[in-house]
Amino acid sequence: MKKKLFSLITLILAVCILIPSISVGAATYKIDFATTTKALELINIDTGTVVYQKNADQKVEMASTTKIMTYIITAEKIKNLDTKITVPQAVIDSLSGTGSSMSGLIGGETLTALQILNCMMVPSGNDAAAVLADYVGGGDANKFVEMMNAKAKELGCKNTHFVNPHGLHDPDHYTTADDMAKIAKYALSLPHFTEITSQISYSIPATNKSAKPREIGATNYMICPNAEQGYYYYKYATGIKTGTTDEAGYCLVSSATKDNSSYLCVALGAPEIDANGKHVSINGAMVDSKKLFQWAFSSLKLKTVINNTDKLGEVKLAYAWNKDTLAYTAEKSYSTILPNDVDASSVIITPHLPKSVTAPVKKGYVIGTATISYAGQELTTVNLVAAESVERSELLHTVDAAKLIFTSTWFLVIVALIIILLIIYIILAIMYNRKKKNLRRVKKYRKM
Numbered sequence: 001m002k003k004k005l006f007s008l009i010t011l012i013l014a015v016c017i018l019i020p021s022i023s024v025g026a027a028t029y030k031i032d033f034a035t036t037t038k039a040l041e042l043i044n045i046d047t048g049t050v051v052y053q054k055n056a057d058q059k060v061e062m063a064s065t066t067k068i069m070t071y072i073i074t075a076e077k078i079k080n081l082d083t084k085i086t087v088p089q090a091v092i093d094s095l096s097g098t099g100s101s102m103s104g105l106i107g108g109e110t111l112t113a114l115q116i117l118n119c120m121m122v123p124s125g126n127d128a129a130a131v132l133a134d135y136v137g138g139g140d141a142n143k144f145v146e147m148m149n150a151k152a153k154e155l156g157c158k159n160t161h162f163v164n165p166h167g168l169h170d171p172d173h174y175t176t177a178d179d180m181a182k183i184a185k186y187a188l189s190l191p192h193f194t195e196i197t198s199q200i201s202y203s204i205p206a207t208n209k210s211a212k213p214r215e216i217g218a219t220n221y222m223i224c225p226n227a228e229q230g231y232y233y234y235k236y237a238t239g240i241k242t243g244t245t246d247e248a249g250y251c252l253v254s255s256a257t258k259d260n261s262s263y264l265c266v267a268l269g270a271p272e273i274d275a276n277g278k279h280v281s282i283n284g285a286m287v288d289s290k291k292l293f294q295w296a297f298s299s300l301k302l303k304t305v306i307n308n309t310d311k312l313g314e315v316k317l318a319y320a321w322n323k324d325t326l327a328y329t330a331e332k333s334y335s336t337i338l339p340n341d342v343d344a345s346s347v348i349i350t351p352h353l354p355k356s357v358t359a360p361v362k363k364g365y366v367i368g369t370a371t372i373s374y375a376g377q378e379l380t381t382v383n384l385v386a387a388e389s390v391e392r393s394e395l396l397h398t399v400d401a402a403k404l405i406f407t408s409t410w411f412l413v414i415v416a417l418i419i420i421l422l423i424i425y426i427i428l429a430i431m432y433n434r435k436k437k438n439l440r441r442v443k444k445y446r447k448m
Helices: 002-018 063-077 089-093 113-121 126-136 141-154 177-187 193-197 284-299 394-407 409-447
Strands: 039-044 049-054 084-086 110-112 201-204 214-217 237-245 249-258 261-270 300-306 311-318 325-330 334-339 348-352 356-358 366-374 377-386
Touching: 039 177, 039 284, 049 177, 049 284, 049 334, 063 113, 063 126, 063 141, 063 177, 063 237, 063 249, 084 126, 089 126, 110 113, 113 126, 113 193, 113 201, 126 141, 177 237, 177 261, 193 237, 237 284, 249 284, 261 284, 284 300, 311 348, 311 366, 325 366, 334 366, 334 377
Parallel strands: 311 356
Antiparallel strands: 039 049, 039 261, 084 110, 201 214, 237 249, 249 261, 300 334, 311 325, 325 377, 348 366, 366 377
């Protein structure tokens, strides 16, 4: 039953993220509390609407939130996650002395790819990440990292660069809150991701190197009611991944669902070391994420701004019999997240239309666009389409075509030339007639 539930959640998230039914936009609102995290972004998952940002495009280290991308590459490259992988002792040894968080994998033991993914995402095992990178990279973790960077570009990340699969400190290993949100949104659509990242703990089954199962706990205390005396616990939290190094600080990519509404929060760079070099015990990334979720669920609501069945206005219409205007509407309905006390009518719709439209026009034909904005922020642009079909009047069209011909510059020039030639002809004819008369007079005079 639990697996079916997670599968349903994954399907819903995939549909919401990849194939949204209505157009939505960004609207960054002000919060009423202070945050300590360096870079933040909060997104409504159902619509893709960004509702809060802080230094969202600033390059920062990401620590173990890196493993979200490691999950993506592994899930896409290993089609059958029941594939057996033997843990290389050399990979485990390579992490010795790095201060890595480990899941306790044993050199020489064999696990499935899915089991190792659990070991990577639940307790944030660097050993699991390194084993997966080694396997997918064909024994070369650098090839795996190349895949990570290629995928980041494919997802539209502009300021992200990976150096390793686990997130250990490296000055060339960085991302932004906005880029990490793109990565996390994509990961939410992948099989098993929400199932794995929402677990409080995971039991590694008995293997060829361990006769007993091994229990490993989650590092995301927002989903663990008993961790740290419940200080970070948020009952609506559903995942996703933590990360911490001295250089990156506390990092967290999390999700939460309440009342059929879901949010994704990226928090990167809360202080882990203070100005005096002392350890900061409070995980500011979790604190800030929890506050942002509480604020969003209590203060924001999805509201329909435009319904594609509503007529928005009229534009002048030409060549239609006994009809001078054409009604138009939005091509698609548009909704956005707004504060509870703000009415959808507060959103400004600015149409951009031609001076007139000529018949024939079919219902649904794009005739212009409209810019939608709120509080000085441009949210999105939507197409404006004809709300009705109108046939062309051939009589009006013919009359207007004739009028265009008779008033065109070339027609007037030709007429002018004809008139000038006619005048010249008349003048020449008169002159010729006069000359002819004069010749007659001369002949008559001579005869006399």
